[in-house]
Amino acid sequence: MKALKKYRWPLTGALLGVLVFLAVYGVRVLDPTSVDWILNSLSPDPIQHYLGWELFRRSPVHLPYIGANYNAVYPFRTSVLFTDSLPLAALFFKLLGGILPTRFQYFGWWGLLCYALQGGLAQAVIARIAGVQPTFGRDDKSKAAIAIIMSPGQTAKLWGSVLGAGVLVLFPALTIRMFAHTALAANWLVLLALYLWLRSDELMPTTRRACLIWGGMGLLCAGIHLYYLPMVGLVLVGYAVRRTLQKRGFAAAILPVAAFCVTALAELFLLGAFAVNFAGYSNGYLSGADVVNLFVPGIAASWEQIVYAGLGTTLAVVLALVCAAVHFSKAKAFFAAHRDWLIAGVVVLVLDLIAAGGNTVTVAGHTLFTVPIPQPLMDFWAMFSSCARLAWLAGMLLAVVGCGLVLRFWEGDNRAPAVLLAVCAAAQGWGLRQTLYNQWSYFHAAGFYQNNSQLRDPAWDAIAASGKYSHLAFATFDFEHDEFWNLVDFAADHGWTSNSFYMAHMDGNLAAVTLPGELNELSADTLYAFIDEDELARNSYGLHYYRLDGILIGSVEPIDGIEEEPAPETPGCEMNLTRSDVINGDISGDGVTLTTGGEMMTEEWTLFPGRYRVTLTGSGFDHSYIYARYGLINQETYKLDIDFTGIDPNEMTFEFTATEMLHYWRTAVHTLDDANVTVNSVTVEKVG
Incomplete structure (x- = not known):
């Protein structure tokens, strides 16, 4: 008292x-056993x-790093700090x-x-x-x-x-x-x-x-x-x-x-x-604050x-x-x-x-000047690249x-x-x-606290109960999918490791280059996941393939009680145009429409070595310039040598050969004059 x-x-x-x-x-967020509201987050x-x-709680402890997480990017090490x-x-x-x-x-x-x-x-x-x-x-x-x-x-x-x-x-x-x-x-x-x-x-x-x-x-x-x-x-x-x-x-x-x-x-x-793997502190920029924004929204x-x-x-x-x-x-x-x-x-x-302003001085929405900073200082400061928060x-x-x-x-x-x-x-x-x-x-909606996981097939529980698997491996590093989080949640619930995870201060380039190596030596205790474009690589690996809830998975040994999915002669996958970067254009459910000076860059994919065919459907392609490029983030990008095998105002087809892994591969469409260009679909097939 x-x-x-x-x-x-x-x-x-x-x-x-x-x-x-x-x-x-x-009060529902206070229930320690209620996690669906977190898994249903928009972000x-x-x-x-x-x-x-969840991955950290079941991770082994190896001194002196008591906060190290060995389950999130197995077999590598990260820290609970960076999640x-x-x-x-x-x-x-x-x-x-x-x-x-x-x-x-x-x-x-x-x-x-x-x-x-x-x-x-x-x-x-x-x-x-x-x-x-x-x-x-x-x-x-x-x-x-x-x-x-x-x-x-x-x-x-x-x-x-x-x-x-x-x-x-x-x-x-x-x-x-x-x-x-x-x-x-x-x-x-x-x-x-x-x-x-x-x-x-x-x-x-x-x-x-x-x-x-x-x-x-x-x-x-x-x-x-x-x-x-x-x-x-x-x-x-x-x-x-x-x-x-x-x-x-x-x-x-x-x-x-x-x-x-x-x-x-x-x-x-x-x-x-x-002591973490894939650590990358410098992203080459500072997101500074506008001091006027303290008082003016x-x-x-x-x-x-x-x-x-x-x-x-x-x-x-x-x-x-x-x-x-x-x-x-x-x-x-x-x-x-x-x-x-x-x-x-x-x-x-x-x-x-x-400190909050960074090296670019901005006042009332107008950039006044940028202060040149030596690279060593930039590398240190970039640990806090979102420096506006300091305000x-x-x-x-x-x-x-x-x-x-x-x-x-x-x-x-x-x-x-x-x-x-x-x-x-x-x-x-x-x-x-x-x-x-x-x-x-948002937090008072009943549906927010429901289990909305995509993994509904009872076969998932049977796979976990079999005791054959202790690792989940994604073919490539790409967490921009709902399926990714559903699968990691499944792995965490059953005490498995995951070879891919999203972390702060992560060198995404190094992860993108390293993680596909998981497929070089296949293991019987690992369940392999192929999401979206990764399906294009399925014919290159001697796995038994299954599709559960629309997700393609692979296993070295057959999975009892589940029917295998026959391998298509030509694997194909359609790009999600809503994830495109567009300048002078609009994105709708029907695709992308580019106006004068319009530019479109599709989402970024990782492509395994092979021969590919890309087909674009839409209209106005005779008023456009189309190419493909790849290259790691903040590094030099390269245009591919492509061969157009089909040319039509409403459909364009080109092919190319990847002699090595192509990281962050994208297709680009630019307008050439005042005519509108519409892209309704972009389909990629692996033809060899």
Whole structure:
């Protein structure tokens, strides 16, 4: 009871976060045995997070890499870190693996925890800035801690801090990332860092204590998501700047930074971050933030670059500036008394916006200039290539400072600032209303919690029960298929390995080149999967082939009780035109229509060596230029030498020979003049 009374205000903020979470996402996501809502996600990311955990929980442990996953890209090694499966949670529940049900997820409760911590820590930070946090003394008789009685004005402002916490609970990055990039919903890590910084004089009276606390923050960040390392690290820079201004000495400023870095690196080592196969950190670009997007929605260049802090954040900042202007002398005295905090805070804000902007400076949707960066620095920075995310720190810092200063600078009716912050929270929700409604409707749909797996044939269970198989192998590396995730889920459920998986910071080129080698030495304990274009290679390998639920599978030995599918003389497969990249054209259910200056690139396929025939149907081909190309991502691409064997305005056919594996092969169609060109289908056949 004493603890509840002591922390009742942060707990009230946490309760606000819990109520918002339950209102938006409901309670069904909290069932740890309910996983279908994850597997039914529109985005592959939540599926990756869950299946990464499922493969990891049954993976063997080989010291020192306790976070290594040997089941996801068998026989190679990756890390639970790079499946964004919340490594700390994954490690904890792996220890309990023997008593957990076959299907188990912790992501729903993680979401609830994130909202609770977001609300509780936001209240604590806002109250601290406002100068109205409850204080405690000691009863002379009982020696117990007792709350010092507060005035009605202080109580009203504490309620205002709870309402201000609503601005952070409804912070756009939290709502957008929750159950999308689930680990990235840990915005509360930034708030925790701000809280520790604000209370550093009390909580960190010695350098040793500071090293322990900031070292713990390094462990938390590295064990949740890498992008929080630079965000929290920038708050730590603010701590170091203030310690320097306080003239506490070099050690007091630098050693906590060193502790943060060392503990984070040590944990990353144990998680296997530096020992994974197919690691590729540099993708050659930085997705930077537009600083104006913090206050103006809709100007981000891409979804990944959205850093909008919300209408409520903007309103809180404006109100804080108005209050400071109206009560200028009070504000001036406050900032003069807290000069070290002001300087350190500005340093954090400026450095954060520089880091979040990347090397391309964009303001209000207009690119001003690009800063040339040496390749070694680019390779390092590209570990955080989606660097726009770092601006979340700036957004949250502005939100809590805005709310806190409204409470601190207001004079007169003590209830008024609470009302103003309630308006800010309401404005934050109003600006986010469409996203909140979409989330609510999505997570409250009954069909979302049903088993919609494509694997319905009872033969799948018979295959698993036979005990003959322990590995699943895909012919090529391509996870852009629903069938891929269904099959990996099947493998994970039955304790099998998978030779292919989607991971963050993965060298897709290396995976694409390496994984087809699985077919060089066929194994009787492996079930082979051929999805879409991989079916073209079926006649090249001496397997027994079967089709279950439309999926072609192969086995070295016959599978009892299932009828084999005869091999076609000429395997063929039609490309999915909805996955094409189109410029100056439209994609519909009937195909692709290109207008003046139109260009079309089909989806990317991997083709095994052989002779191929490609047939395009549509209209206007006599006004087009058609070719085929291949080449690894971010490397030189090559045009194929093709032979047109059929030329007609409504149908074009060409053939070519692949003497080696063709990675990321595509067919291209360009218009030559003002006439429209329509592509209704593209069919590829292996003719030799």
